[in-house]
Amino acid sequence: MKPDAQPKASHFINGEYVEDPAGEEMPVVYPATGERIAMVRAATPALIERALAAARAAQPGWAALSGTERGRILRRAADIIRARNRDLSVLETLDTGKPLQETLVADATSGADALEYFGGLAGALTGEHIPLGGGNWAYTIREPLGVCVGIGAWNYPTQIACWKSAPALAVGNTMVFKPSETTPLSALKLAEILTEAGLPPGVFNVVQGAGAVGAPLVTDSRVAKVSLTGSVPTGRKVYAAAAAGMKHVTMELGGKSPLLIFDDADLESAVSGAILGNFYSSGQVCSNGTRVFVQKGIKEAFLARLTERLGQAVMGDPLDEATNFGPMVSEGQMNIVLNYIAKGLEEGARLVTGGKRAERPGFFVEPTVFADVRDDMVIAREEIFGPVMCVLDFETEDEAMARANDTEFGLAAGVFTRDLQRAHRVVAGFEAGTCFINSYNDAPVEVPFGGTKASGVGRENAKAAIEHYSQLKSVFVRMDALEAPF
Numbered sequence: 001m002k003p004d005a006q007p008k009a010s011h012f013i014n015g016e017y018v019e020d021p022a023g024e025e026m027p028v029v030y031p032a033t034g035e036r037i038a039m040v041r042a043a044t045p046a047l048i049e050r051a052l053a054a055a056r057a058a059q060p061g062w063a064a065l066s067g068t069e070r071g072r073i074l075r076r077a078a079d080i081i082r083a084r085n086r087d088l089s090v091l092e093t094l095d096t097g098k099p100l101q102e103t104l105v106a107d108a109t110s111g112a113d114a115l116e117y118f119g120g121l122a123g124a125l126t127g128e129h130i131p132l133g134g135g136n137w138a139y140t141i142r143e144p145l146g147v148c149v150g151i152g153a154w155n156y157p158t159q160i161a162c163w164k165s166a167p168a169l170a171v172g173n174t175m176v177f178k179p180s181e182t183t184p185l186s187a188l189k190l191a192e193i194l195t196e197a198g199l200p201p202g203v204f205n206v207v208q209g210a211g212a213v214g215a216p217l218v219t220d221s222r223v224a225k226v227s228l229t230g231s232v233p234t235g236r237k238v239y240a241a242a243a244a245g246m247k248h249v250t251m252e253l254g255g256k257s258p259l260l261i262f263d264d265a266d267l268e269s270a271v272s273g274a275i276l277g278n279f280y281s282s283g284q285v286c287s288n289g290t291r292v293f294v295q296k297g298i299k300e301a302f303l304a305r306l307t308e309r310l311g312q313a314v315m316g317d318p319l320d321e322a323t324n325f326g327p328m329v330s331e332g333q334m335n336i337v338l339n340y341i342a343k344g345l346e347e348g349a350r351l352v353t354g355g356k357r358a359e360r361p362g363f364f365v366e367p368t369v370f371a372d373v374r375d376d377m378v379i380a381r382e383e384i385f386g387p388v389m390c391v392l393d394f395e396t397e398d399e400a401m402a403r404a405n406d407t408e409f410g411l412a413a414g415v416f417t418r419d420l421q422r423a424h425r426v427v428a429g430f431e432a433g434t435c436f437i438n439s440y441n442d443a444p445v446e447v448p449f450g451g452t453k454a455s456g457v458g459r460e461n462a463k464a465a466i467e468h469y470s471q472l473k474s475v476f477v478r479m480d481a482l483e484a485p486f
Helices: 045-064 067-083 085-096 100-106 108-122 157-171 186-196 211-219 232-244 267-276 296-310 331-346 397-404 420-429 462-468
Strands: 011-013 016-018 025-030 035-041 129-131 137-144 147-151 174-178 204-206 223-229 248-252 258-261 291-295 350-353 368-371 388-394 412-416 434-437 470-477
Touching (some): 016 186, 067 157, 085 100, 108 462, 157 174, 291 397, 462 470
Parallel strands (some): 223 248, 258 412
Antiparallel strands (some): 011 204, 129 137
């Protein structure tokens, strides 16, 4: 018997749950079985207006509080999330299909980290005093932008809602957040917890829907900032729409990230990094290192050990904590992945393991590894967003670097080697915003996260996020006499 996942209502506006019977039905499906576990409704234009009006009305009062007062509420919410981590993790598992073993440590807890970090930072946000000649001086004031819109993805719904709202609220902005239509449940719980922690009505609002709801949020004149986590095609559209209104943007988009493994790498650590960079969350992670370049001297040993380790994957009910490999988030995503696997076989890549839909209920795809992959293959060029690893071999560092950077994407990159001089040299040469040495996919809130090239603009997390949710006002103060030519 699955826990009750049905929310009190579809939306959270102005401090309370709100239902809109006129909204289109959006079924919520448990990916492990394909069964419907809840239903929400998409926001109508009237409800979108209500959310934006609430955020606009609440913003001046929220910004007028001291940073310490705002931070206290965010930190209190972090404590509540941690106290309820198991219930929130179960909900995340029902929403996404990710194993409970994973959500217990990687989802709500990551959101709590963000609220705690930015809550602690809020009272320390200051401007700058700038001494000038003649006794004159200037100072800067860090101000909120106003109303921010957050648009979430379906792979980390709780984390993404917190990564966007925590820095925005810490500075004094308000937010209207639209979760992915595939995973609508977690953001509602975050709004409920923030309200319980003392957040004033209207500061954080949640509206449900697909692109038809996101588009009017992005283009509304009251919105000062748009932050999107999603695919590159969606990012291009949202970025263009926001640019038409001269809005601030953060775009955290997709990738086809390289992972370089040199002959001298520790084999077990390298295999662990490749597993984390390809099969955690069933491969549904934007920063995944899905192009695994393995130096020829270690290639066969790497493939053999990788295959052994993948045999330890436990595919089953995600609510069973023994399960460590879950389904795709939806039937549609499963079919996308299966089509890419078929394309890899058609193009002549060598299937090492996996390659099929699992013979069980739900949207499961076997952990899949292709070897002898060429750079020009579709599976090596396009983001698959599923449990499919492409292994490419290389001989020299220079060759590997040129091939690693030969992509429109630039989100992440990683290197495994015992030669630290080479590690730092390789990282310096990567055309990517988030890099790893002898590790992969770590995302502590203290470290900026984001990409280059088509993988996005702006940064999430760390002090860098504050820059993207605030603006500076410069004030010149003249202390001596002012002269003019006439």
